[in-house]
Amino acid sequence: MDQLAVALVAAPLERIAFEERRYLPGVQDPIVLRGYLLRSGKGKLEKHVQYPVVESFIVDIDSVEIRGVNGSITRFNLDGYPVLRTVTAIFRDFLAGSLQRIRKDFVLNLSGHEFAWTLGVVPRDAGILEYLKDMQLEGQGGRVRRVTIKEADGARTIMDLAVSQ
Amino acid sequence: MKALRRLWRLVATVIAIAGLGVAVLPGLDIRLDFSFFLPQNPRPEHLLIVDRLRDTAGGIVLIGISGDSAETIASASDSITEALVKSNRFTAIANGRSIPFDLSIAQPLVESRYLLTDTRTDTFAEHNLLTSLQQRMTSLASAHGWILRDLLLRDPTGAMEELIAQWQVKGPNIEHGVWMNDDATRAIMIGRTVASATDLDGQRDVADVINQVAAKWKDRGLIIEISGPGILALNSSQIIRVEMIVLSLVGTLMVTVILFSAFRDPTILVVVGLPLVMSVLIGAVVVQLLFGHVHGIALTFGATLAGVAIDYPLHLAVHRHEKESPAATAAHLAKPLMLSALTTIGGFLAIAMADLQGLAQLGTLTAVGMMAAYLLSRWVMPWLVPSGMGASSWRGRKAVTFVATHVRKSRFLLLGLLCICSVGALMKIESTWKNDIADLGVLPFEVRERDRILREEAGVPDARYIVIVRGQDEEQVLIRQEELRPALIAAQENGAIASFQMAADLLPSIATQRARQRLLPDSPELMARLMAPSAVLGIDIAVLVPFIEDVETQRHRDPLRARDLLPSPLAWRLEPFLRKERNQVTGLVLLGSPVDVGAMEALADSAGPEVFFLDLRLQVSRLLEDYRRSAIRWLVVGAVVGFAILFLGLRRFGATLRAAVPAGAAVVATLVFLVLCGIPLTLFHFLGLLLVGGIGVDYALFFSGHHLRYFQHGQNLQSIALCGASTITVFTTLAFSNTPVLHQIGLTVAFGIGCAMIATFAFYRPKIQVSP
Numbered sequence: 001m002d003q004l005a006v007a008l009v010a011a012p013l014e015r016i017a018f019e020e021r022r023y024l025p026g027v028q029d030p031i032v033l034r035g036y037l038l039r040s041g042k043g044k045l046e047k048h049v050q051y052p053v054v055e056s057f058i059v060d061i062d063s064v065e066i067r068g069v070n071g072s073i074t075r076f077n078l079d080g081y082p083v084l085r086t087v088t089a090i091f092r093d094f095l096a097g098s099l100q101r102i103r104k105d106f107v108l109n110l111s112g113h114e115f116a117w118t119l120g121v122v123p124r125d126a127g128i129l130e131y132l133k134d135m136q137l138e139g140q141g142g143r144v145r146r147v148t149i150k151e152a153d154g155a156r157t158i159m160d161l162a163v164s165q
Numbered sequence: 166m167k168a169l170r171r172l173w174r175l176v177a178t179v180i181a182i183a184g185l186g187v188a189v190l191p192g193l194d195i196r197l198d199f200s201f202f203l204p205q206n207p208r209p210e211h212l213l214i215v216d217r218l219r220d221t222a223g224g225i226v227l228i229g230i231s232g233d234s235a236e237t238i239a240s241a242s243d244s245i246t247e248a249l250v251k252s253n254r255f256t257a258i259a260n261g262r263s264i265p266f267d268l269s270i271a272q273p274l275v276e277s278r279y280l281l282t283d284t285r286t287d288t289f290a291e292h293n294l295l296t297s298l299q300q301r302m303t304s305l306a307s308a309h310g311w312i313l314r315d316l317l318l319r320d321p322t323g324a325m326e327e328l329i330a331q332w333q334v335k336g337p338n339i340e341h342g343v344w345m346n347d348d349a350t351r352a353i354m355i356g357r358t359v360a361s362a363t364d365l366d367g368q369r370d371v372a373d374v375i376n377q378v379a380a381k382w383k384d385r386g387l388i389i390e391i392s393g394p395g396i397l398a399l400n401s402s403q404i405i406r407v408e409m410i411v412l413s414l415v416g417t418l419m420v421t422v423i424l425f426s427a428f429r430d431p432t433i434l435v436v437v438g439l440p441l442v443m444s445v446l447i448g449a450v451v452v453q454l455l456f457g458h459v460h461g462i463a464l465t466f467g468a469t470l471a472g473v474a475i476d477y478p479l480h481l482a483v484h485r486h487e488k489e490s491p492a493a494t495a496a497h498l499a500k501p502l503m504l505s506a507l508t509t510i511g512g513f514l515a516i517a518m519a520d521l522q523g524l525a526q527l528g529t530l531t532a533v534g535m536m537a538a539y540l541l542s543r544w545v546m547p548w549l550v551p552s553g554m555g556a557s558s559w560r561g562r563k564a565v566t567f568v569a570t571h572v573r574k575s576r577f578l579l580l581g582l583l584c585i586c587s588v589g590a591l592m593k594i595e596s597t598w599k600n601d602i603a604d605l606g607v608l609p610f611e612v613r614e615r616d617r618i619l620r621e622e623a624g625v626p627d628a629r630y631i632v633i634v635r636g637q638d639e640e641q642v643l644i645r646q647e648e649l650r651p652a653l654i655a656a657q658e659n660g661a662i663a664s665f666q667m668a669a670d671l672l673p674s675i676a677t678q679r680a681r682q683r684l685l686p687d688s689p690e691l692m693a694r695l696m697a698p699s700a701v702l703g704i705d706i707a708v709l710v711p712f713i714e715d716v717e718t719q720r721h722r723d724p725l726r727a728r729d730l731l732p733s734p735l736a737w738r739l740e741p742f743l744r745k746e747r748n749q750v751t752g753l754v755l756l757g758s759p760v761d762v763g764a765m766e767a768l769a770d771s772a773g774p775e776v777f778f779l780d781l782r783l784q785v786s787r788l789l790e791d792y793r794r795s796a797i798r799w800l801v802v803g804a805v806v807g808f809a810i811l812f813l814g815l816r817r818f819g820a821t822l823r824a825a826v827p828a829g830a831a832v833v834a835t836l837v838f839l840v841l842c843g844i845p846l847t848l849f850h851f852l853g854l855l856l857v858g859g860i861g862v863d864y865a866l867f868f869s870g871h872h873l874r875y876f877q878h879g880q881n882l883q884s885i886a887l888c889g890a891s892t893i894t895v896f897t898t899l900a901f902s903n904t905p906v907l908h909q910i911g912l913t914v915a916f917g918i919g920c921a922m923i924a925t926f927a928f929y930r931p932k933i934q935v936s937p
Contacts, residue, residue: 022305024314028703031305053307065342066308073262073342074309081312155314 001099001110004117007142008097016161018047025154037161045092059088083131087149090121090135095144115140174549175435182442189446194458224358225393226255226371227619230379231351232388239341241382242352245389248378249356254371258356261344271325273735274332275316277725278324279685279716280678288322289686289716295698297321302702319711331671332738346622353623358395365402368395392616400612401461408902416898420475420891427887433482436549440538441474448534452526463526465906466852473509473535473856475895476863476888477502477542482550483884491547499543501866504814506539509859511810512803516855519799521792527852528803535859565886569926576927583834590840629782630662630765632754635775639727639743642752643674645775652768653754661764664757668727668742678724685720688713796848800855811862827924828861834924835917849909857917860892864925882926889922 016037021030033053038046047057056067064084066074078085093101102108102121105128109120121135133150149157228245230238246260274281287293301317304310310317316325338345344353360367372391379389424433445467452459480502485494513535516528572579634649636642646669653665673681686694691713692706699706727743730736744751756765762780769778812821832854839850867881896918899911 022311024305024318024708026705026708027302028705031302033306049306049308052303055307057308064308067342073339084312 001108003114004110004119005097005099007114008095018159018161020157020159023156023158030158039095045088045095059092064088082128083151086123086128086132087135091147094119094137172432175432178439178545178549179435182439182446185446186442189450193449193453193464195464196458196460224256224361224395226356226358226375226396227392227616227623228354228356228375229351229390229392229615229619229622230354230382230387231390232386235340235345235349235352237385238350238352238387239343239345241379241387242343242354245375245378245382246354249354249375252374252378254359254374255356256359258354259344260352260354261339262342271328271332271735273725273729274328275325277678277719277722278320278328279322279719280681280722280724281673282324282327284324284681284684286684288684289691289694291694291697294321294694295701297323298698298702298704318708319715321709321712332735344623351622353619355623360395364395365399368399372396372399390615390619392612392619397612397616404612404904408904408907412898412902412907416895419894419898423887423890423894424479428482432549436482436546437475437478439546439549440478440541443541444474444534444538447537448530448532451533452530455529456522456526459530460523460526462523462906463530465904466527466849466910467530467534473860473863473892474538475891476860477506477538478546479888479891480867480884481542481546483887485550491550495543495547500814502539502542502863504811505859505863505866506535507810507814508807508862509856510535512807512855512859515803515806516799519795521795521799524796524799524848528799531856565882569882572923572926573928579923579927580830583830583837586837586841587833590837593840593843629780630756630758630760630762631779631781632665632756632765632769633777633779634667634752634754636750636752637748639745639750640675642743642750643669643672644676645773646752646754647674647677649754649772649776652772656761656764656768659764661761661768662756663759665754666742666757667754668739668752671739671742672725672727675724675726682720682724685716687720688717691716793848796851800851803855804858807858807862823928824862824865827865827928828858828921830924830927831861831917831921832858834920835913838916838920839913844912847905847909849906850913853910853913854917856914857921860888860914860918861921861924864888864921865928867925885922885925889918892918 016039018033018035018037020033022033023030032051033049034051035047035049038048040046045059047059049055049057054068056065058065058067059078064078064081068074078088090102090106093099099108105124107120107122107124109122111118111120117139119137119139121137123129123132123134129152131152133152135150136146136148137144138146138148144161146161147157147159149159151157230241230245232238233241242260243262246258246262249255249258298321300323301310301321304317305314338347338349340349344355345351346353358367358371360371375389375391379387383389420437421434424437425431427433445464448467449459449464452463480498481491481495484498485491510532513528513532517525517532519525519528632649632653634642634645636645646667650669653662653667656662657664695706695709695713698704699709727736727739730739742753742755744753762778765778769776808821808825811824812818815821815824835854835857836850839846844850864885867885893915896911896915899907900915902908902911
């Protein structure tokens with residue numbers, strides 16, 4: 001676990017391409033999104049969607065800003081959106097190598113080896129479990145290759161990541 | 166012993182005045198709105214004008230942030246907004262950042278969404294359901310869509326999206342994510358306060374909180390400007406208060422110097438101050454009792470009573486003989502003073518009969534105040550005047566006599582000059598009348614300008630062009646607006662209007678909601694229609710069951726009414742468009758400029774008697790034009806009544822003319838001065854002229870009439886010189902005010918009294934000088 005944390009901190013701040021598949025219960029085909037992620041040094045995480053809609057999703061410590069293609073900017077506090085808050089906090093802490101902080105509220109289960117590891121994240125708090133079932137991060141060295149989020153209502157999101165050329 | 170007793174009386178009087186002031190002032194309901202200019206029984210469109218000028222959405226606060234780069238002011242806008250949201254002083258505050266739709270607030274809309282949106286016969290047809298579902302699936306790819314996914318599948322026809330677009334408040338340009346003016350130099354925020362616009366304490370609290378929150382940004386050099394109806398009302402009261410204090414202090418100090426140099430006795434200040442303060446207080450109390458409130462403008466004008474009230478005690482003090490008791494002097498002066506007072510009172514009582522609220526208040530306050538000033542000077546003052554008080558040793562007497570003699574010698578020259586100037590003024594007078602409401606207010610130009618700019622930049626509609634739709638109740642108004650909609654859409658398409666907004670766009674009539682209800686399919690039917698589209702898109706029909714249930718519920722639910730939105734913030738989104746007055750409801754259709762006035766008048770005419778088009782700016786101008794005509798009519802009536810009283814008192818036409826002509830000449834000279842200086846005339850100049858007439862008569866009376874021969878002419882001259890100097894000092898101080906009303910009155914009366922003195926001296930006849 002410590003080795004993974006060190007590797008994550010050492011990973012460069014690079015532009016990461018993603019393909020996200022959103023599965024809704026009762027809906028046969030997933031909704032597919034493509035774009036790229038950016039991580040700033042100040043813990044800010046940017047998700048830029050390029051397909052099928054164009055919009056940016058910028059997560060700060062406790063707020064989110066959504067920039068639409070028409071120039072509209074929506075900014076809101078994450079307090080009212082627990083799934084979003086939890087997932088972004090885990091993701092940010094994880095990329096920063098702060099696994100100890102995640103461990104406080106979640107059970108972490110690391111398996112595999114340096115070149116193919118899987119980290120299971122399960123909420124300890126019953127309140128969080130009401131909306132987030134679990135989260136799984138898969139990767140290689142200091143790089144995350146796939147994130148899987150399972151929500152309590154059966155919705156599932158799989159995001160595949162690759163360094164952009 | 167006598168002196169001690171008199172001193173005690175003076176102290177007791179000062180305490181009594183202070184006590185009366187403390188008791189009376191908090192009980193006065195002082196208003197500062199446009200109602201001053203309304204007829205006693207205003208027509209509905211007049212009330213509407215008042216409402217618009219007062220801002221129907223009262224409690225609106227506009228904040229402008231400038232003085233740095235667009236990025237910095239955007240950050241300041243976010244930071245201040247966040248702090249103000251937490252302050253609990255606002256029911257809503259926005260800076261342009263769109264906020265996610267709050268379902269808890271929008272619940273009444275969600276529950277009636279298919280009744281509120283344009284549900285058509287084919288909205289729930291199979292092919293349309295397929296298209297709608299496809300659109301919703303695409304929306305799920307957006308962040309908003311994913312967050313609101315439960316709602317999306319519960320509302321595949323997109324009714325909620327339509328509602329959100331309708332109910333969201335439109336603002337100005339967005340730069341760096343926040344509202345900014347066109348050149349991105351000022352960030353704009355719009356808030357609605359919990360405190361109403363008329364709650365000045367609440368507004369003061371709001372202003373304090375904003376200043377507190379903005380302090381750190383101000384320290385960084387940013388400029389934070391605040392405006393809005395409540396803040397302006399607060400500014401008005403603060404400005405008036407500060408100006409009244411400063412100007413009163415300066416005026417009092419200067420008058421003190423004049424009086425002290427004449428009498429060398431500090432008690433003169435109490436003696437003169439008593440009728441002065443009491444007359445305003447008594448006048449204000451009577452107006453409060455008769456009208457239920459005192460308008461700020463009437464009260465401000467009431468303060469000018471000082472100019473007249475100061476004359477009576479001065480006459481008494483100057484005309485004192487050493488061997489005569491104050492009561493005896495007062496008795497000798499009673500007739501000319503009473504006649505002088507009655508002339509002015511008569512004039513203002515005539516104005517008190519006016520059918521215009523503000524003018525009636527102003528006339529009442531002045532007439533009652535002057536009566537009080539006279540009675541106090543006649544009956545209470547002699548009781549207070551120290552037996553040794555007199556101004557016989559006044560050094561300026563020679564100088565005044567010299568001036569008076571030379572003015573009299575030059576009277577024909579002065580008269581000729583006045584005639585020539587009058588001709589010039591007559592040619593200009595029509596163009597100098599000002600019908601701009603702002604110039605009749607109490608706020609300085611810069612404050613009004615700041616409000617105008619912020620309002621314009623914030624895109625708060627100035628609502629110049631409005632279509633009024635009247636009805637007996639809300640439902641009737643909404644139905645009439647719906648009937649009007651096709652014509653408005655056509656007008657928009659033809660370019661007669663840029664846009665329109667009305668209540669029926671947000672809240673359809675009950676009839677329309679019922680009609681839409683009848684188009685909603687029942688559950689089995691809707692499920693059957695959804696089977697094919699859901700199969701095409703791979704959606705399990707079970708996912709759509711909440712949608713089917715919602716439609717079924719809305720088939721039977723009671724239509725939404727405006728009252729159902731209370732107390733949610735949705736109610737105030739609707740509020741500016743619907744107005745309940747007595748037994749009638751008025752719906753406003755706000756038209757976006759440019760507007761083809763002729764086309765819209767024709768549209769309203771063809772829509773029936775309950776629909777009419779209003780150009781508010783034109784209406785305000787017309788109202789003020791009516792006001793001017795009416796006010797001048799009443800001023801002429803007042804002058805005639807004053808003249809009649811003078812004639813009744815003097816009983817001889819010649820003596821009446823000798824008293825009235827100098828006053829009349831002073832009024833004409835002042836009017837000519839104002840016109841030739843290009844000063845736009847307002848009502849307050851004319852009221853000032855009436856006061857000049859009254860005071861002019863007061864001066865002239867001391868040189869006409871047999872009863873005045875009792876006094877020495879030297880004393881009369883001295884008395885007038887002292888009265889004139891004091892009054893001119895008070896009103897010159899007032900003329901320096903930034904408040905338009907005070908400035909106008911100050912300038913008119915100060916100049917007018919100077920003219921009245923000159924005119925009186927011109928009629929000065931030393932030959933009839935008789936000693937007692």
